[in-house]
Structure formats: structure tokens, C-alpha cells
Amino acid sequence: MPSPDRPNPPRSNLERTQATRHALLEAARVLFVDKGYADTSTPEVSAAAGTTRGALYHHFVDKRDLFRHLLLREAQAVKAEILAASADDPSPRQALIDGAQAYLQAMTVPGRTRLMLIDGPAVLGLGDATAIDDDNAADTLREGLAAALDRAPAEIDALAKLLSAAFDRAALEIDAGAEPQAISESMLWLLRRVLGDDDEAVD
Secondary structure (H helix, E strand, O other), X not given: OOOOOOOOOOOOHHHHHHXXXXXXXXXXXXXXXXXXXXOOOHHHHHHHHOOOHHHHHHHOOOHHHHHHHHHHHHHHHHHHHHHHHHOOOOOHHHHHHXXXXXXXXXXXXXXXXXXXXXXXXXXXXXXXXXXXXXXXXXXXXXXXXXXXXXXXXXXXXXXXXXXXXXXXXXXXXXXXXXXXXXXXXXXXXXXXXXXXXXXXXOO
């Protein structure tokens, strides 16, 4: 702990850069969730972050680029929660089940469903939004299915796409006010059927 008589050492350029970038992303998240992408301006984001528009455009090409980086950060956070929940599972099947539950829980973070599943495709286009998902949550699902099922790669890819869409729909339903436990249990029932498990109580 620094001495009370000695000021904290000045931050490095890298630390200041990272702090500014973090502040811009945090401010943008609040505004995009509260007001929506279209009704949020870059001057508002800069002011909320306590910085200048010049700083914003130093870190991001434009508002769309800022949104893309925010969406990527959200997707990476979801993937991290899935991996953390399934890291110690004894079998690929249990890892899939625990990862599925972690995904639905991660998507309950306020504003995340709107950012990732509603505004993301609208702002970036379906292709770019899907590419971000493919590198994150969808990637963990695809790898989990490949480890748990003896299927051809093309079949795994098709299953992953269909299940990913179902999980996204489940997250949207929960966000819209559906009973979370009922949705979660239904998705786990579906996942167990895909895995070929016998009927059994949901964990």
C-alpha cells in the first residue's frame, strides 16, 4: 500500500489508454442499453466517459466500430462463463449441460440480450453478428457437441447452428418475462434428447 505521504505513481501511457478505452465502452454500454444504438450519439458517449470525441475516434473508427467492440466484449464474457461452469465436468455430456445453463444465466445480465440478439444483428448485419457468436458461445457449443457425439463434422455444424438458435430464442423469452426455470428446463430437455440420453430429471 502506498505511503499516505507519497502520491501514487503516475500511470503509464498504456494504462491511460486502457482506462480511456474501458471508460468509453462502459459509457457506450449504458447509453446503448438505455437509449438504443440509433438514438445514442458519439458526443454523448464521450461526455459520459469523461473524455473527448477525439479520444473516442482514436480508439474506434466510428460509432458502429465502438458497438462492434462492445458486442465482442459481451460475447467473450458469455464464453468465459460457459467455460468456467464446465471446466471441471467429468464428461463431455455434463459439460454441455452445465455450459447450457451457464449460457442462459449469463444472458440474464441486464441489457445483454438486447445488445447481442436484437441490436447486434440490426447494427452489424446478421453475418458479422453471427461471426462474433461463432467465435464465442457458439464455438463452445460446437466443440461440446463434437466431443459428446459420434457424428460427421457437417452434422455437428448443423446441430450446433440449430441448437444455438434455440438457446438464443430461450434467452429472448426469458428477457421478455417468461419463467426462467421453465425455459431452462425445456432447453435442457431438448439438449438431452439431442445427446440421446434417457428421460431423467433435469439437474
